[in-house]
Amino acid sequence: MDRSVRGWTAENAEWPATFQCGDNIKDPTTDVLTFLALDLQTPKLDSLHKHLWLARLLRLARPPHRQRLLGRTILITERLDEHLVWHEKSIFIKPLPKYLLSYEF
Numbered sequence: 001m002d003r004s005v006r007g008w009t010a011e012n013a014e015w016p017a018t019f020q021c022g023d024n025i026k027d028p029t030t031d032v033l034t035f036l037a038l039d040l041q042t043p044k045l046d047s048l049h050k051h052l053w054l055a056r057l058l059r060l061a062r063p064p065h066r067q068r069l070l071g072r073t074i075l076i077t078e079r080l081d082e083h084l085v086w087h088e089k090s091i092f093i094k095p096l097p098k099y100l101l102s103y104e105f
Contacts (some may be wrong), residue, residue: 014098039097042081067091 015028019035028035045052061084064074073090077083083094 014102040080044081064093 015035018025019028019038020026021031021034021038026034062070067074067086071089072086075090075092077092077094079092080094082092085092
């Protein structure tokens with residue numbers, strides 16, 4: 001759908017205040033494509049994709065309350081390639097970005 005029909009602009013979405021691109025700090029509203037690429041792309045996982053079946057479990061990911069019952073500490077991460085990675089007593093979870101929940105987006 002066309003942006004003008006939906007009324008979406010970079011200014012009315014819920015963005016973080018800044019993001020880091022290399023050594024630079026940038027404003028996501030002025031460089032939307034770079035921000036989305038850094039926030040949503042997973043180049044490390046993409047390169048490992050054909051081998052990930054070796055590491056998978058035959059069951060679905062467990063919900064957060066089950067992780068707590070297993071004695072794991074839930075750690076919040078901003079890196080998408082760490083989402084649902086667990087090691088012994090901790091699990092990394094990346095929260096869903098607010099801009100993805102925005103109807104205008």
